[in-house]
Amino acid sequence: MINKERLKRTQKRMRDEGIDAYLILTHDDYIYFFGEDRYQPRVVIPAVGMPMIITFRGEENEIIESLGVDDVRIFGTVGQQIKEVVELMRQMKGDKPDLTIGVQMWFSTPAFLLNTFQKTNPQVNVVDIAPVMDGLRMVKDKEEVELMRRAGEIASIGMGVAVKTIRPGITENEVAAEVEYAMRKAGGHGTATPVYVNSGIRSGWLHGTATDKKIREGELVVVDLVPRYQGYCANLCRTFVVGTPTDKQRELFSVYKSAQEAGIKALRPGIPMRDIDNAAKAVFDAAGYGNFYVFGISHSIGLGFEETPDPTIHLTDSMMEILEGMTLTVGHSVLSVPGVGGVRLEDTFHISADGVVALTSFPTELAL
Amino acid sequence: MINKERLKRTQKRMRDEGIDAYLILTHDDYIYFFGEDRYQPRVVIPAVGMPMIITFRGEENEIIESLGVDDVRIFGTVGQQIKEVVELMRQMKGDKPDLTIGVQMWFSTPAFLLNTFQKTNPQVNVVDIAPVMDGLRMVKDKEEVELMRRAGEIASIGMGVAVKTIRPGITENEVAAEVEYAMRKAGGHGTATPVYVNSGIRSGWLHGTATDKKIREGELVVVDLVPRYQGYCANLCRTFVVGTPTDKQRELFSVYKSAQEAGIKALRPGIPMRDIDNAAKAVFDAAGYGNFYVFGISHSIGLGFEETPDPTIHLTDSMMEILEGMTLTVGHSVLSVPGVGGVRLEDTFHISADGVVALTSFPTELAL
Numbered sequence: 001m002i003n004k005e006r007l008k009r010t011q012k013r014m015r016d017e018g019i020d021a022y023l024i025l026t027h028d029d030y031i032y033f034f035g036e037d038r039y040q041p042r043v044v045i046p047a048v049g050m051p052m053i054i055t056f057r058g059e060e061n062e063i064i065e066s067l068g069v070d071d072v073r074i075f076g077t078v079g080q081q082i083k084e085v086v087e088l089m090r091q092m093k094g095d096k097p098d099l100t101i102g103v104q105m106w107f108s109t110p111a112f113l114l115n116t117f118q119k120t121n122p123q124v125n126v127v128d129i130a131p132v133m134d135g136l137r138m139v140k141d142k143e144e145v146e147l148m149r150r151a152g153e154i155a156s157i158g159m160g161v162a163v164k165t166i167r168p169g170i171t172e173n174e175v176a177a178e179v180e181y182a183m184r185k186a187g188g189h190g191t192a193t194p195v196y197v198n199s200g201i202r203s204g205w206l207h208g209t210a211t212d213k214k215i216r217e218g219e220l221v222v223v224d225l226v227p228r229y230q231g232y233c234a235n236l237c238r239t240f241v242v243g244t245p246t247d248k249q250r251e252l253f254s255v256y257k258s259a260q261e262a263g264i265k266a267l268r269p270g271i272p273m274r275d276i277d278n279a280a281k282a283v284f285d286a287a288g289y290g291n292f293y294v295f296g297i298s299h300s301i302g303l304g305f306e307e308t309p310d311p312t313i314h315l316t317d318s319m320m321e322i323l324e325g326m327t328l329t330v331g332h333s334v335l336s337v338p339g340v341g342g343v344r345l346e347d348t349f350h351i352s353a354d355g356v357v358a359l360t361s362f363p364t365e366l367a368l
Numbered sequence: 369m370i371n372k373e374r375l376k377r378t379q380k381r382m383r384d385e386g387i388d389a390y391l392i393l394t395h396d397d398y399i400y401f402f403g404e405d406r407y408q409p410r411v412v413i414p415a416v417g418m419p420m421i422i423t424f425r426g427e428e429n430e431i432i433e434s435l436g437v438d439d440v441r442i443f444g445t446v447g448q449q450i451k452e453v454v455e456l457m458r459q460m461k462g463d464k465p466d467l468t469i470g471v472q473m474w475f476s477t478p479a480f481l482l483n484t485f486q487k488t489n490p491q492v493n494v495v496d497i498a499p500v501m502d503g504l505r506m507v508k509d510k511e512e513v514e515l516m517r518r519a520g521e522i523a524s525i526g527m528g529v530a531v532k533t534i535r536p537g538i539t540e541n542e543v544a545a546e547v548e549y550a551m552r553k554a555g556g557h558g559t560a561t562p563v564y565v566n567s568g569i570r571s572g573w574l575h576g577t578a579t580d581k582k583i584r585e586g587e588l589v590v591v592d593l594v595p596r597y598q599g600y601c602a603n604l605c606r607t608f609v610v611g612t613p614t615d616k617q618r619e620l621f622s623v624y625k626s627a628q629e630a631g632i633k634a635l636r637p638g639i640p641m642r643d644i645d646n647a648a649k650a651v652f653d654a655a656g657y658g659n660f661y662v663f664g665i666s667h668s669i670g671l672g673f674e675e676t677p678d679p680t681i682h683l684t685d686s687m688m689e690i691l692e693g694m695t696l697t698v699g700h701s702v703l704s705v706p707g708v709g710g711v712r713l714e715d716t717f718h719i720s721a722d723g724v725v726a727l728t729s730f731p732t733e734l735a736l
Contacts, residue, residue, distance in 0.1 A: 058704025336426025
C-alpha cells in the first residue's frame with residue numbers, strides 16, 4: 001500500500017524545488033513509497049496528486065488492489081513502456097512552456113533508460129531528484145530502522161556461519177554458499193551485493209566476488225555481508241586469519257580496529273561526515289599507515305547499500321552534517337598493504353535520539 | 369590473463385568504426401577480455417596497443433602479474449578514478465581535433481558514471497560501443513559455450529531442488545534459499561538475477577523477487593533461474609502447480625509448452641529472430657491467447673543474462689539474423705492471464721555447427 005505520509009513530504013519538497021514530477025526508475029524509491037518491489041519499477045509522482053504506475057499488464061488488477069493507486073498504465077513490451085511514459089509527460093506538459101522532471105542519478109539508474117527518455121522527451125527538462133529524495137531517505141523513521149535491525153541480525157548470523165565454515169582447503173565460493181544460505185534461512189531476502197569472501201592477496205582488493213580459490217593456512221580472509229530484509233540493508237564486515245596470525249597481520253588488524261573504534265566514538269549528530277574520517281585517519285597516521293588510508297570510512301545505508309551521504313562516491317558529501325535518524329556504517333575503507341593483504345571491519349549504526357545504537361553485532365577477533 | 373585474440377578482433381572492429389578507444393565500465397566486457405572480475409571494472413582499450421587498467425591501489429601488483437597488462441593506473445577514491453580516466457583521455461587526444469570514445473549503453477551502465485564522464489570530458493565524442501562489441505559477444509567460442517553448459521547443469525540442479533522443496537505452506541523465500549544454496553554447492557558463482565519463485569497471483573508478474581508469501585495448494589508457481597559459472601549465464605524456467613492442476617491451468621501450460629516447442633523447432637541460422645516469435649505466436653493465436661502474447665520469446669544470453677539480439681528490449685533486434693555460434697533462450701515471454709495467473713517455460717540453446725544443442729535440460733511437467 002502506498003505510504004501517503006512519505007508521498008506528501010516528497011511532493012512538498014518537489015514543489016519547493018520546482019520539480020513537476022519524479023520519474024522513478026529504480027527499486028529503492030519504489031520500495032520507499034510502496035513497501036514492495038517490482039521487476040521494472042516505473043512510476044510518475046506528480047508534484048500534486050496521486051502517483052501514476054506503469055506496469056506489466058498481468059499485474060494491473062493486483063497493483064490497483066494492493067497499492068491503492070488507481071492510475072495504472074499497462075505495457076506488454078519495453079517499447080510500450082517508454083511510449084506510456086512519453087505520453088504521460090505530454091499530458092502533464094499540456095500548454096505549459098516547460099516541464100521539469102526529476103530522475104535519480106545514482107549507480108543503479110541505467111544510462112540506457114535515461115538516454116532513451118531524454119531522446120524521446122526533448123521538451124522535458126531532466127534534473128537530479130537528489131535534492132528532494134536525499135533529505136527524506138537519509139533520515140530513517142522507526143519502521144525503517146526496525147527493518148535494518150532485522151537485516152543486521154541476519155548479517156550477524158551469516159558471519160557466525162563464516163567463522164564456523166572457513167578452514168584451510170575450503171574455497172571462497174563454498175564459504176559464500178553456506179553464508180548466503182544461512183542468511184536466507186534466517187529470513188533475509190537475498191543480498192544487496194554479492195557475498196564477499198576474499199582471501200590471501202585478494203583480501204587487499206577493493207572487493208572481489210567469491211571465487212574457486214582455496215583458502216590457505218595463514219591467509220587473511222575478508223568477509224563482507226550486506227543482506228536485505230524487505231529491501232533494507234545492513235553491512236557487516238570482519239577479517240580473519242586461518243591459523244596463527246603473523247605479527248604483521250596482528251598489527252594491521254589492531255590498527256584497523258582502533259581506527260574503527262575512533263570513528264564510532266566520534267559519531268554524533270551535528271558534526272560533518274569528514275570528522276569520522278579524521279578520527280579514523282589520525283589512528284592510521286599515528287601507526288604509520290596514513291598513506292594507505294582510503295578516504296570515506298563512513299557512508300549512509302538503507303534501501304541502498306551505499307546512499308547519501310557517501311563521501312567515498314561524492315567527496316563533497318564529507319561536508320554534510322550527521323543528523324539524528326541517520327543510519328551510517330563505520331569501517332568502509334579497506335587497509336590494503338601490498339605484500340601483506342587487506343583488513344576491513346565494518347558495522348552499521350543508527351544515530352538515535354538516545355545515542356548511537358549498533359544495528360550489527362559480532363565479535364571483532366582476528367583469529368578464528 | 370588478457371585474451372589477446374579477443375582484443376585483436378575488437379581493435380580491428382574499433383578502427384573500422386572510427387572509435388579511438390573503448391572505455392569499459394561494466395563487468396561483462398571486463399570478464400570477456402580478462403576472464404575474471406573486479407568490483408569496479410575500469411579499462412581503456414585503445415584502437416591500437418595494449419589496454420590501460422585503472423584499478424584500486426591494493427590490486428596494482430597483482431593486476432600486473434595476473435592479467436599481463438603493464439599500464440596500470442591506480443586510484444584510492446572514486447574522484448581519483450575519474451581523474452585518471454580524464455587524464456588518459458587528454459593524453460590520447462593530444463593534438464587530434466577530436467577523440468571518439470565508445471561506451472556500453474545498456475541497462476548495467478550507470479547513468480551517474482556516464483554523465484560524470486561526459487561532463488568532465490566535453491572534448492570527447494561519446495558513442496555506443498554496441499557496433500563493435502555486439503558482433504563479437506553474440507557469437508560464442510568453444511570456451512564460452514562450455515562455461516554456459518556448466519551454468520546450464522547448475523540451473524538444472526537448482527530446478528530439481530525447487531521441485532523437491534515446493535509444497536503447501538512453504539514460503540517463496542524458503543524455496544529460493546534451498547535453490548540458491550544448491551546452485552552454489554554445485555559450483556555456481558551466484559546468480560545473474562535474483563532467484564525468482566513467484567506463486568499464485570504473483571505467477572503472472574513480469575518477475576517478482578521471492579517473498580515471505582506462503583505457497584498454497586492449487587497455485588501456479590513460476591521458478592526462473594539464471595545461475596552464473598565464471599561470469600557466464602544459463603536461463604532455465606519452469607512452472608508448477610502444487611497439487612492437482614485445474615483444467616484452465618493445464619490448458620495454459622499446454623499452450624505455452626507447444627509455443628515453446630514451436631519456437632525451438634524454428635531455431636536455425638539464417639532466419640531473423642522474429643521468426644521464432646512468429647512460430648510461438650501462431651500457437652498462442654490458434655489457442656485464442658494471441659492477445660496475451662508478449663513479443664520477444666527469444667533473446668541472446670552469455671555474460672549478460674539478456675544481451676544483443678534482444679527483441680524484448682530493442683524491437684529492431686527482431687530483424688537480426690540468427691547466426692551459427694549464438695546462444696539463445698526460447699520461452700522468455702510470460703503468458704499472464706488475469707484471474708488465472710502466469711505460465712513460463714524457458715531454456716537455453718547453442719546454435720552449433722551440428723545443429724541446435726540445449727544447454728539446459730529439465731522435464732517439462734506441470735504437476736510436481
